[in-house]
Amino acid sequence: MALAIMVTLVLNLILLFSVVSTVNSLSFNYYEKTCPDVEFIVAKTVKAATAVDKTVPAALLRLHFHDCFVRGCDASVLLNSKGSNKAEKDGPPNVSLHAFFIIDNAKKAIEATCPGVVSCADILALAARDAVFLSGGPGWDVPKGRKDGRISKASETIQLPSPTFNISQLQKSFSQRGLSMEDLVALSGGHTLGFSHCSSFRNRIHNFNATHDVDPTLNPSFAAKLKSICPIKNQVKNAGTTLDASSTTFDNTYYKLIIQRKGIFSSDQVLLDTPNTKDLVSKFATSQDAFYKAFVKSMIKMSSINGGQEVRKDCRVVN
Numbered sequence: 001m002a003l004a005i006m007v008t009l010v011l012n013l014i015l016l017f018s019v020v021s022t023v024n025s026l027s028f029n030y031y032e033k034t035c036p037d038v039e040f041i042v043a044k045t046v047k048a049a050t051a052v053d054k055t056v057p058a059a060l061l062r063l064h065f066h067d068c069f070v071r072g073c074d075a076s077v078l079l080n081s082k083g084s085n086k087a088e089k090d091g092p093p094n095v096s097l098h099a100f101f102i103i104d105n106a107k108k109a110i111e112a113t114c115p116g117v118v119s120c121a122d123i124l125a126l127a128a129r130d131a132v133f134l135s136g137g138p139g140w141d142v143p144k145g146r147k148d149g150r151i152s153k154a155s156e157t158i159q160l161p162s163p164t165f166n167i168s169q170l171q172k173s174f175s176q177r178g179l180s181m182e183d184l185v186a187l188s189g190g191h192t193l194g195f196s197h198c199s200s201f202r203n204r205i206h207n208f209n210a211t212h213d214v215d216p217t218l219n220p221s222f223a224a225k226l227k228s229i230c231p232i233k234n235q236v237k238n239a240g241t242t243l244d245a246s247s248t249t250f251d252n253t254y255y256k257l258i259i260q261r262k263g264i265f266s267s268d269q270v271l272l273d274t275p276n277t278k279d280l281v282s283k284f285a286t287s288q289d290a291f292y293k294a295f296v297k298s299m300i301k302m303s304s305i306n307g308g309q310e311v312r313k314d315c316r317v318v319n
């Protein structure tokens with residue numbers, strides 16, 4: 001009898017533990033005792049890489065977004081394909097995913113100082129924050145304590161929003177992850193950094209639909225410019241365009257361009273399609289400060305999407 005009660009008690013405890021450990025409990029001082037230099041090391045690594053290659057911040061920010069939108073922020077985007085399993089990074093929307101080596105470098109330096117403590121998911125979240133700050137954007141304190149996942153499937157990248165999405169599809173994609181329309185408008189501001197290949201917007205400039213060759217929501221002279229960069233039979237391997245005119249500076253130019261109907265993707269342009277999102281676009285176009293405040297709030301929300309269960313030794317392979 002006593003034994004049975006003991007066993008039940010222990011089982012309940014185990015259950016309680018496994019429930020608690022899957023609940024997200026991020027904190028600002030998570031590594032205060034175990035790895036106090038982690039933020040310094042990540043910042044130093046990102047800064048050094050950016051000094052050599054200006055496209056690094058954009059790549060890191062997008063990597064973090066892709067990570068969080070598939071299985072939560074669990075560094076699943078960093079895992080390599082193994083055997084017959086094709087990983088996320090080898091899935092279709094991976095064009096321009098790069099900068100993986102920066103996370104590897106940071107991880108190596110961190111393992112040398114405090115082995116086995118800091119998750120790859122946390123390193124990526126910190127690197128994304130540093131990327132924004134180094135580009136002249138806002139800085140913020142990143143809650144930490146994420147765990148790394150053990151699964152990464154190329155087939156799951158279909159869960160990422162597509163650049164052809166309309167506003168209701170975007171809303172659905174974000175709300176499935178606990179993110180609001182305000183988060184959608186603010187986080188889309190990430191497109192103030194970086195580059196797009198022709199393939200990501202070609203549907204808007206060639207054979208758009210049965211009645212229009214070019215998406216009529218696109219500014220005509222801008223559309224002509226995009227067509228000259230991306231002709232129908234494109235021969236240039238990495239042809240494409242920057243996402244805004246100041247693509248290495250984290251500013252509110254992106255929103256000003258949307259109002260001029262010069263957003264690159266449909267998913268950018270459709271932010272004008274509901275009164276609520278349109279008002280936010282105007283607000284962020286007028287006030288960079290309002291954009292920064294909203295972006296920080298939404299980044300903390302997005303980067304807290306739960307996932308993962310271990311601290312990987314090598315960001316590219318599960319333990």
Ligand code: HEM
Nearest residue numbers: 058059062065096161162163187190194195196197200267
């Ligand atoms: C709202 C839904 C979104 C869609 C449909 C979308 C789609 C895309 C596409 C198609 C590209 C270009 C890929 C290429 O052709 O190389 C891109 C680039 C980029 N995206 Fe997004 N994105 C979205 C949201 C976000 C969010 C939330 C962030 C971060 C907060 C973000 C950050 C970036 C960055 C920084 C780049 C440039 C990457 C580089 O230059 O390496 N995007 N996005």
Ligand SMILES: *[C@@H]1O[C@H](CO)[C@@H](O)[C@H](O)[C@H]1NC(C)=O
Nearest residue numbers: 089090091092094095097098
């Ligand atoms: C993207 O995926 C393709 C296969 O779909 C793969 O051949 C390519 O190496 C991947 N690119 C990156 C940067 O991982």
Ligand SMILES: *[C@@H]1O[C@H](CO)[C@@H](O)[C@H](O)[C@H]1NC(C)=O
Nearest residue numbers: 164165166167168169170273
């Ligand atoms: C968005 O696209 C979906 C799927 O194609 C469609 O069912 C929906 O009516 C569209 N919504 C808007 C606002 O265009």
Ligand SMILES: *[C@@H]1O[C@H](CO)[C@@H](O)[C@H](O)[C@H]1NC(C)=O
Nearest residue numbers: 208209210211212215216217
């Ligand atoms: C093509 O797209 C435009 C703009 O969205 C729309 O007004 C028009 O009805 C579409 N034509 C067809 C045939 O779908």
